[in-house]
Amino acid sequence: MSVKRNFSNDRTFLIDTTRCTGCRSCQVACKQWNQMKAEETTFFQGEGYQNPAHLSENTLTAVKFIDGWRYGRNEFAFYKEMCMHCNEPACVSVCPVSAFIKTPEGPVIYDAKRCIGCRFCMIACPFGIPKYQWSKGLPLVVKCSGCFSRVKEGLIPACAKACPTAITYGSRQEMIDEANRRITAHPGKYMSRIYGLEEAGGTSVLYLSAIPFNELGFKKVTQRPLPSLTWAALRFVPTAFITMGGSLAFISWLTNRKERLRREKEMGEDQKASGKEDGQ
Amino acid sequence: MTAMKKIVSEIQDFHIFLRILIVLVTAGLIAAIARFTFGLGATTNLSDVYPWGLWVSFDVVTAVPLAAGAFVLGAIVHCFHIKKLEPLVRPAIVTGFLGYSLVCIGLLLDLGQPHRGWHIFAYPNLHSPMFEVALCVMSYTTVALLEFLAPVFEKFGFHLPLRFLRTLELPLIVLGAAIATLHQSTIGTFFLIAVDKLHNLWYNPILPLLFWISAVFTGRCIIIIEAVMVHRYLDQPDETELLATLARIIPWFLGIYLVLKVYALFFLSERPLFDRPGLTALFTIEMVAGIIIPLIMFLHKRIRKDSTMQLRAAGLVVMFGLVLNRFNVSMFGMIQKNQQIYYPSAIETIVTIGIIAAHILFFAVVARYFPIFEHHPEDVDYAIPDGFRRVKKPLTIGKPS
16 A cells, blocks of 8 residues: 555546447557457457457457347447556555556556466456466466556557547546536436546546446446555554564463473472481 | 385385375376466466466465464463473474475465566565465465474484574474464455455455464364374374363354354444355355354363264364365355356366375375374473573573582
8 A cells, every 4th residue: 555645636537438439449559559469259249249258368458338128228338448547456455576556647557577476466456457368378467557658658548549539538637527527517418426436445547427337337346445455454464473472472481480480499399308318 | 226116115115095195196296287388277267257266265275274283282382381282293383384385385386477486575565465475474384394393303313403493492383373373364364355256244354363263273173183183094192182172272262253253244244145045055054064063062071072073073074164164255255146157177176186185195204204293291391491502401490419
């Protein structure tokens, strides 16, 4: 857990799913910029024309399709799944070798050179984002870097650049303000909630939607920053160590002393007895 | 060549059961080589949905509390001076050392980049439970190795290092118990991050404390199982009476565990609790078979003093309950509704069986060649030695004339 900082200037995605057309240019741009391998896929593995079915070691972002009968009509909606770049990321806190870093700019990046491949980040991530190179002999984790290499140079991420309609990119405060502006301007159009504002303690990817978020495939996630959950227990570690070690050492000293005194007494009595014998 | 012949003739001398174990260990070894040759994805049923499988659930999360006997008993005997339990200490230390060594091997097999294990020291992350456990397991294995070296040095007659170890004995036991407290509980902390994944029946903020308490009573039970087995199959004296002493403390810990668990369930857990029939069944079996039945059994003096019943209560019931609990937390409880079900692949299973077989085999081999049972209270000096020279003599204050 890093020291609490102000996240309002972090680079943030605002993804308006009502504006998404499902063109998947974000997917293509992501593959190209990150030079990821193509996947052999078929349609209708997920709902509708979703393709590929889920994120994987070769796919860092994918558009999920909602294409089915809901509310008495055929609902057609999309949701771009990607790393949420949490303010206080679980992956950063659980990694034993500090392979994940929350950059001051906002993106959460992964240092493949440090990773030992324990997969704790995959267990910890509330959004199920880190994926593993199951096809390799010595696998690593892969995950969206928020195009940190571009952001550092003042560019915007590849997917945001390629998106013709739905993605707005800027500081977190600006994006929150923009989202609220849209919600108040079109109260009938949007659910009155920004996904990512509070989820997992706040994220640098914010979503707007016309249908309930769980219907779109968003996970229900706690509003507490996840690192605080393990830290609540871990912070007792030094205390536990000192208490346990100290009390056991003290008890051993006490019992040892008792033993010593008992022996001394016995020895004294022996001496007395032998002294009497000598005297006679 | 002659050395080879000697080894072969020794092995031919082994009991058939041990020879079967050798076969199982070899199979495990071959499976482990296959894992490194073909990769994790090809040899295991792990996936992005189940990043942790049998190897983490059993070889790490379950094996660590099963190896807890050494720290529990060491603390009882050396810190509280319950000397009559001394004969049980060395076998427990051997079990602990073997257990932890095999945990390390299991961990290395499961890592994607095992050759980078040293990164733990190079890039430490103090906020990671995994970092804490890795550090603890490494240091505890070292401590257990030092404790285990005593019978080895005795066997070869290395007196100086033996005296050195004798001086270190008590500090090592205290250190071992303190380290064990940390990692036994921190394995529970692992799953605190899995909020919204681990089912409410098991997810609660005192999970680390529950893990520690269950490790303590399981540690005692493992000692009972081991002593009864050693008596039955390795021709060692019957220690039933000593074990009854040990068994007297178990219901206390089972009771505390039960109270805390019920408290956590009612006051610290989220709702709903009983929405998934499968998980409810697993939970009920775990609590009834693993906690309530042994609690009732160990409360009966007659059962505590009966060797067969001790074994049944300790082994079949408590151990079963613990294994089920750890699997519930690390595997079954993590399965989401409508998720595909994970089952271990053949290679995962063979490796795990090989690890269990290796534990029993190595214990039997160590027991055969090293003096781990010839350690009785009458020839042990409990006083902390004043210096290196006076180790074997009893501590004397004022010279008797």
